[in-house]
Amino acid sequence: MRAAVCREIGQIAIEDLDEPTPGDGEIKLRVVATGVCRTDLSIFQGHLPVPRPIVLGHEGVGVVEAVGPGVTRFAPGDSVVCSIIAGCGECFQCRRQSSALCENVTFYTGKMLDGTTRLSKGDEEIYSLSFQASFAEKAIVPERSAVRVRSDAPLHKLAGLACGVSTGLGAAMVRDPVEAGASVVVIGTGGVGLSVLMGAKLRGAARLIAVDRLPAKLEKARAMGLATETIDASTEDVVATVQSLTGGRGADHAFDAVGAPGTLEQAIDAVRPGGHVVLIGLASNEGGVALASGALLRQKTVTGTMGGSIEPRRHIPEFVDLFLAGRLDLAGLMDRAYRLEEIGQALDDLERGRVTRGVIRFDD
Ligand SMILES: [Zn+2]
Ligand SMILES: [Zn+2]
Incomplete structure (x- = not known):
């Protein structure tokens, strides 16, 4: 699959990675679109330490292509918004409806929730940002940070709901x-x-x-x-x-x-x-x-x-309803579309304030 891989600070390029497989409790998405967020830019510029090589992107939306063992809430064909909040649902914070403060999630490790990686290129291990790595044609996402949304919603318009807009x-x-x-x-x-x-x-x-x-x-x-x-x-x-x-x-x-x-x-x-x-x-x-x-x-x-302190499974579908009712101008926020190959341009436009928010589209 094609993915934008960041090997060094300030460098990003399209590479062909191995087709990833979902692990326990994970789903595999065909990415439809992904927002380009300031956090991606900060990491690209080296302001937030992450292991490299890494695939950035954490505002992904897509369609379920396969599910891993133990997945109960998703089936192939489901429309999904990938939240940046991956609450375990069981810890002290999650039980009091504060999933954003989950005690069992560590961000920016480049690894999945179980501490291993899912992306590779031959023998080489490639890291994933925020359990998503959505600057790629396919993404492996934990079931617990994935939110199923109405199938009648135009998915490519919902990318901001994964992170920035929901925040x-x-x-x-x-x-x-x-x-x-x-x-x-x-x-x-x-x-x-x-x-x-x-x-x-x-x-x-x-x-x-x-x-x-x-x-x-x-x-x-x-x-x-x-x-x-x-x-x-x-x-x-x-x-x-x-x-x-x-x-x-x-x-x-x-x-x-x-x-x-x-x-x-x-x-x-x-x-x-x-x-x-x-x-x-x-x-x-x-x-x-x-x-x-x-x-x-x-x-x-x-x-x-x-992340706006939202409970993703409750609030993101509510935001989608508001959007479909014409009360949320998501198109006004995500004001420029790019192809994956234009990721460098998208990051540069964000840095220079030429866009409010860019979105990478895979479905054109
Ligand atoms: Zn973000
Ligand atoms: Zn938790």
């Missing part, structure tokens, strides 16, 4: 559910930030304040009907502007979809006393946050989310 929607709908009438600040309006705004809008937020440093991204948020106000962080004082837009009180919720030095502090200062701040898992590992004790005494809640 954003989940942040505003599950992790910190926005109230009807609330004012919401979202810092960073790439694919995840726009998805937070979509989630907040679906929840009935009255004010959607989009913050970014690139005017084109703010324009996109407006064009999609996802911003009632925009703030250009390269020229405006974010906190002062939010304060003045909210009558000096501050916003009810702020979501930091950037995680750059200083952005979380901005989010904390932009919310009112008693307001909520959510860091979405994009932060670089450097730095940390300077948290003023006063913010806590003013009863501000500061937290974060892994």
Whole structure:
């Protein structure tokens, strides 16, 4: 099968790998499409350590081609979205509906859940990103991170629901559910930030304040009907502007979809006393946050989310229903399609901000 293999930092190329076989509790997918996410880019650029050679890609959707031993919930022909959340369903966290915090999953090992690899090229072992490795024609995925979705949904449009879009929607709908009438600040309006705004809008937020440093991204948020106000962080004082837009009180919720030095502090200062701040898992590992004790005494809640804190088997089908009802503009988010051979271009376009979110399609 053809796969995009990353052998060194900054290098990726199409290679012919052996046809993979699903192990216990795993399914084999014919990949229909896969999103190109910032995490893929970070690994490609060497910011997140992984073993190589590795096949990246973790926003896959596809059709079940075969099932391994012990698989009970899937059969060939099923339509599947591969969640990045692979909760075991049995540990302390999974039993309390926090699959994103599963105690039995370690990310970025390049291996499957049982600690072995599934991809190979002759004698050579090839690693897989996030139990998916969906920059390939076929993918082996654990049953427990696979979500069956309606067969009438156009699969290639759902790739974002595996990671980025679900993370954003989940942040505003599950992790910190926005109230009807609330004012919401979202810092960073790439694919995840726009998805937070979509989630907040679906929840009935009255004010959607989009913050970014690139005017084109703010324009996109407006064009999609996802911003009632925009703030250009390269020229405006974010906190002062939010304060003045909210009558000096501050916003009810702020979501930091950037995680750059200083952005979380901005989010904390932009919310009112008693307001909520959510860091979405994009932060670089450097730095940390300077948290003023006063913010806590003013009863501000500061937290974060892994993957939108969704329960994939419950929430992803709900998101698909919203999409099919015309209430989720996934096409507006996934705004450019590529062939697998164009993966280098897709990563470069994401890096340079030429796309909101690219998607690799295999079905053309
Ligand atoms: Zn991702
Ligand atoms: Zn678990």
